[in-house]
Amino acid sequence: MRFSYKFALLSTIYMLVSCNSESHLDLSSFDIDSSAKKTDVIYGFIITNDHNPLDVPETFLKIQSLSAKLINQHWLENPNFMIQVTDLKVLLKSTNIVEANTYITALEIAQNRYLKNMIAVRSQARLMQRDFDNTLNNYDQTIQALTHELTLLETPEKTYRNNIDNLVNDIKYATDKYSKLSNEFNKSLTKIINEDIEDTSDLYDLKFSFVEGPHTLCSRYKGMNELLNKVLENCVYINKEEILSGFNKEDRAGVSNIINNYAPQLWHQMTSLNGFFDTSNNVQYFEDSLRQRLSTVRKDLRDKQNIQNRDIAMLVENYQTQISLLENQRQNILDNPLLTHDQKIDINQTSFVQNFQRLQTDMKNPIKPFAQKFHDPNLSNTFIRAYVKKTIQCYPSELMFTVSHTGAFSLPFSYKTQELLFDFHHNQQYLAFQGVLTTSFPVVIKAGDSNVILRRGKSLTEKLDGRLREQWSKV
Numbered sequence: 001m002r003f004s005y006k007f008a009l010l011s012t013i014y015m016l017v018s019c020n021s022e023s024h025l026d027l028s029s030f031d032i033d034s035s036a037k038k039t040d041v042i043y044g045f046i047i048t049n050d051h052n053p054l055d056v057p058e059t060f061l062k063i064q065s066l067s068a069k070l071i072n073q074h075w076l077e078n079p080n081f082m083i084q085v086t087d088l089k090v091l092l093k094s095t096n097i098v099e100a101n102t103y104i105t106a107l108e109i110a111q112n113r114y115l116k117n118m119i120a121v122r123s124q125a126r127l128m129q130r131d132f133d134n135t136l137n138n139y140d141q142t143i144q145a146l147t148h149e150l151t152l153l154e155t156p157e158k159t160y161r162n163n164i165d166n167l168v169n170d171i172k173y174a175t176d177k178y179s180k181l182s183n184e185f186n187k188s189l190t191k192i193i194n195e196d197i198e199d200t201s202d203l204y205d206l207k208f209s210f211v212e213g214p215h216t217l218c219s220r221y222k223g224m225n226e227l228l229n230k231v232l233e234n235c236v237y238i239n240k241e242e243i244l245s246g247f248n249k250e251d252r253a254g255v256s257n258i259i260n261n262y263a264p265q266l267w268h269q270m271t272s273l274n275g276f277f278d279t280s281n282n283v284q285y286f287e288d289s290l291r292q293r294l295s296t297v298r299k300d301l302r303d304k305q306n307i308q309n310r311d312i313a314m315l316v317e318n319y320q321t322q323i324s325l326l327e328n329q330r331q332n333i334l335d336n337p338l339l340t341h342d343q344k345i346d347i348n349q350t351s352f353v354q355n356f357q358r359l360q361t362d363m364k365n366p367i368k369p370f371a372q373k374f375h376d377p378n379l380s381n382t383f384i385r386a387y388v389k390k391t392i393q394c395y396p397s398e399l400m401f402t403v404s405h406t407g408a409f410s411l412p413f414s415y416k417t418q419e420l421l422f423d424f425h426h427n428q429q430y431l432a433f434q435g436v437l438t439t440s441f442p443v444v445i446k447a448g449d450s451n452v453i454l455r456r457g458k459s460l461t462e463k464l465d466g467r468l469r470e471q472w473s474k475v
Helices: 002-020 058-071 081-094 098-154 157-191 240-244 249-274 290-306 312-334 350-359 368-374 377-393 460-472
Strands: 023-025 042-047 208-211 225-227 235-238 276-278 283-285 400-403 417-424 429-437 452-456
Touching (some): 098 290, 157 249, 208 276, 225 240, 249 276, 368 377, 377 460
Antiparallel strands (some): 042 400, 208 235, 225 235
C-alpha cells in the first residue's frame, strides 16, 4: 500500500515537471540570427490529422470552385445561376474580410442583371414557342384532313352503312338505359317524398355542371353545386343541396344516398350518349359521344358518295404523296435543336443561347463584372493576402505556440502531434520537424537531424499565399 502511494506521487510529480519542461530549437545550428531579431516572434504550429496551416482552406476551395462554374459557363446555359451566385456571396461574406466586398458587390450586380435579362429571355422563348406550336398545329390539321380524305377513298361505302346501323342500335340501347335510370331515380325519390310538398315538378331536376381538369384539383363546391366524388376523371358538380332542400330533414340522409347512387350513373350514360354542352361557355365536351359519332359517319357517307365518280386511284396516290411530304416537313421542325423531346423550347440549351445571342446583341453578360474583378491581379492579390493572414490568425490557438529568442518552447503533450512547423517570417523561411510526437519529454531540434527540413526563400505565410494563388489561377 505504501509502495503504491509513493509510485502515484512520483508519477504526478513527473507529469507536472514534464508539462512545464521546455523543448529547444537550436537556432544557431540553422544559421538563424536570433539575437538580431529578438523583438520578432517565432511562431510554432502543431499539425494534426485535421489541421495544417499550409492546407488550402475548404471555404477557399468552394469559393474558387463556384467562381469557376459561374465564369466558365454561359449564364443562360446555367440553370443554377442564381443559386450559385447566392451561395458564393454567402461564402465570401463568411470570410469576414473587407477585401471580399468588391466581389460581393459584383455578384449583386450579376443578380440584378440576370433577373432583368430573364424577362427578355422568357419573352423571346414564348414568341418562339408560339410560332413552333402554330406551325406544328397547321401541319397536324392539314395532315389530318388529307388522311381523312384518303380514308374516304379507301373505305367501302358498305362499311359506312354498317357503322351507321350499329351506331343507331347503340344509341337506342343507350337511350333506353338512360331513361330507365332516370325513371328509377325519380321513383326512388317519390317513395320518401313528404306529403306536404305540393309542387314536385322541379324536385327531381338533377342538374350537372362541368369544369375540365383533373379530379385531384377540383374544389369541393362550385357556387351552389357540390362535387360529384364518384366521377374521378374530371370536375363534375350537381345541385344536390338544391334537391335536398325540398325534403324534410329526417328524409335528407336517404335522399342523399339515392343521389350519390344514381347521379354518377346518369352522368356517364348522358355523356356517352350526347356528350356535354356547357351553355355558359358554349363549349361541347366529350365529342366522341354516340350521337356525335353517328353524325360524323353520316357525313362521311355523303362525302363518300360524292366522290364515287372521280378517279379514285389518282386521288389516293396524290393524297399519299402530299401526306408523306407534309410528314417529312413536320419532322424537320421537330428535329429543330431548339426543341426538347416534348416539343418545348429549353432556354438553357446551347442552341437557344446561340439563337438568343444573335437576336439580342446588346444583352449584358451578368457575370462579366465579377469575372473581370476575379481575374484582376491587383484585386486577387489583395484578397488572397488578407485571406492568408486571416487563416493563419484563426489557426486553433491550442495548436499554436511561440518560441523565445533563445529557442525555448513548450508543447501541450495532450495532442498527438504529427509535425511541427516553425515560421521565421522576418527571415523568409520556415522549418518543418516531421515525426509523430507521442511523449511529453522535451525535444531538441537542430540542423542535420533526419526529420528536420528547412524551407528557405518563403515564410509560412508566403507559402500558403502561393498555394492559394495557384488554386485561384485554375479558373
